[in-house]
Amino acid sequence: MSLAHRIIPCLDTDGERVVKGVNFVNLRDAGDPAALAARYNIEGADELVVLDIAASRDHRPTFLETIRRVAAELAIPLTAGGGVANVDEGRAILRAGADKLTVNTAAIRNPPLLTALAAEFGSQAVVLAIDAKRVGDRWEAFVRGGSVPTGIDAVAWARQGVDCGAGEILITSMDKDGTRSGFDCPLTAAISRAVSVPVIASGGADTPETFLEVFREGRADAALAASIFHDSIQGLGALKRYLGAQGVSVRQTG
């Protein structure tokens, strides 16, 4: 008996529709979020993440409606975020039906935001999302959907974010995102060693073997993927059966 490694499908949305791209660009439509959520709920997803990658203030009511529609389909936890800049915006996302919220750009500009969110909703509801890219011999955190470098070391920022109140880290490798070349195990392991909270690895998911690698070598507690699930390249059930057979603790469903 031990805590299962989680498999988490991610719905990147423009607020209303699921979109996808490679290395954060060339976005195209990939379906209705509620329909995909219903499918993943049945197929054995352990959690679902829904992000508003446009995160424009004008579209926020649309995104909140998307969260409501997605939450209505789920009997598993839901994490949502994108552009959350203050406690009130966080509350709106949780009230719409999310169990946890992600923060990224606003937290790096204003780390006390993490403390305020944790005080209001509990650390278990605050996920610090970090977009990181290899620069020389370290990883640098980028903000605004991966478009703006910060000069901040991603591993040090993860550690600071946890000290401020984050209850989980979602680490996305910008080098791997959308490439289907495997997760960034060195990055994930560096983050995982640096913090005491659970770590979700994101970017580069491909074959079941890549998930095994990120759980073993990357020391991830959970792994997130989008297109391989949306395009039915990889089934959730088959993935979990493979991991289970390899001795990884996973929640088998059906």
Next chain:
Amino acid sequence: MNIALVEYGAGNLPSVERALSRLGVESRRASTPEALAGCDALILPGVGHFGALMRSLDERSLVNPLRDAVSRGTPLLGICLGLQAMFASSDEAPGDAGLALFPQNVSALPPADRLPHMGWNQLRRARPSKLLEGVRQDAYFYFAHSYAALDAGEAGVAYCDHCAPFVAVLEQGSVFATQFHPEKSGPAGSQILSNFVRLAGGKG
């Protein structure tokens, strides 16, 4: 049957309502002493902070009505922080008294593994459980917490191990509680909610 979710200004009521609704069970919300008194069964959901929960119950004058309902034998299901609130006190808010349906303290889990305890875990059964009837021994449930009751005496019917062994399911008379979120735990969680509704006299 008249099943009510205790509303105290926080928590995850909509997800519990949706989970009940999927079972064909309609619930309402109770936020006043009068509303609590008229219920056949109560659910106390909970997310957040022990002290904040107890102060919210206190501000709404719900602490004694909840205790009275329990002493009348009204079935009560506590979820996550709702389980913790049933104890006398918590490390999370040392100055705030709990509902004290159980005399023990809720402890901060020792940092032996990653915290918060976040994700799906299995149960270790200690005593026969009505709430777990029909639930597979190896079923997984969704947890998200850093505090837990390490002991509930005879009321502890199932435990979970993360950082330390802690009470995952408790039952005593008509009082039931889970440290995990049945409303977020897929079909196994749904079975638990269904069992509670049936135990409370409805057709779960």
